[in-house]
Amino acid sequence: MNHIDMKNIGLTEEFIQEANKYKDLYIGRITSQYKNGYKVITSNGELPAEISGKFRHNVKSLSEYPAVGDFVLVDRTNHSQGNGIIHHVLTRKSAFERKVAGNTTDTQVVAANIDTIFICMSLNNDFNLRRLERYLSIAxxxxxxxxxxxxxxxxxxxxxxxxxxxxxxxxxxxxxxTTSISNDGYRSLQKYLSSGKTLAFIGSSGVGKSTLINCLLGQSLLDTSEIRSDDKGRHTTTRRDLIIFPNLGVVIDTPGMRELGIISADLTKSFADIDELASKCRFSDCTHKSEPNCAVQQAINDQILSVDRLESYWKLKKETKYDGLNSRMIEKEKINEMFHSMGGMKNARKYIKEKSRNKER
Structure with a gap:
């Protein structure tokens, strides 16, 4: 059985230290997710796995289940004696999440522990700025x-x-x-590949995610389909898969998403222009609708900002739990969430100091 370089596929010292708290278990990473199980890669190769009964009993929400990209603890590194049993999911350093279709509260983790998210959009009828804003806000x-x-x-x-x-x-x-008809149409993506790093490809069906990954791999590992004559994409990737690049990290391919419901989003970054304008409004709680001396409405009058973009901002804000909050209140709300279960204004202060330090660099 081939030995897998776990550091190349994203294993860090932080994950190792967390795993050391548990006895007689091995670190693996979820490479595929099926209806009734998973594939997990360990230092000894890949094996089918399922979650333990205790894990299933303790799970409170869909987002707590293992997702592709998660580092998990399993009871074995080969399946000669049956499927591996997953006992723990190690703390995620990042996760691309979306609201489950038709459900107002549950969250689906599309990919976990990712460093770079490639938001793919084709330059034909799939092109949609408002959808791009949505992807960016979640990313x-x-x-x-x-x-x-x-x-x-x-x-x-x-x-x-x-x-x-x-x-x-x-x-x-x-x-x-990029273009798929030229041999070097994908080369701009290669610089993001690096040992230990995880890239995720996200976007609508038929925009060419799998084609790009095949180009990067230099082989046709993934099935691909062209966009149909009506310009709507066919679903080719039907599940999330983690693909290892020798000495260059890993890539996660995801199915095309018809819906991208938002539970949580960072509008302060995806709408940095509106956030900057809002800081110049006369009132700190300005809704940018009818208040006097509103810098956002002035920017629209001056044709610096489009009405469509402001309406998109309102729409996304309404979808998230941050409706009615300004950027400072959103930041405070996020900090409260992050440290609610960690008992920690001490941790919150540390986070704020670290954030300030990063801004100064």
């Missing part, structure tokens, strides 16, 4: 770094116009333009 909230990947540039006649539109909403985000 920033995940604690991973978003990168926008515009695919199928060969099908677009007005790339410069589209790029200007994306630049108007994607502050501080790298934007890559």
């Amino acid at each position: 920033w909230d995940s604690s991973a770094i978003p990168v926008i990947v515009l695919t199928k540039s060969d099908l677009c006649n007005d790339i410069d116009v589209k790029l200007k539109e994306v630049a108007s909403i994607a502050f501080g985000v790298d934007v890559l333009v």
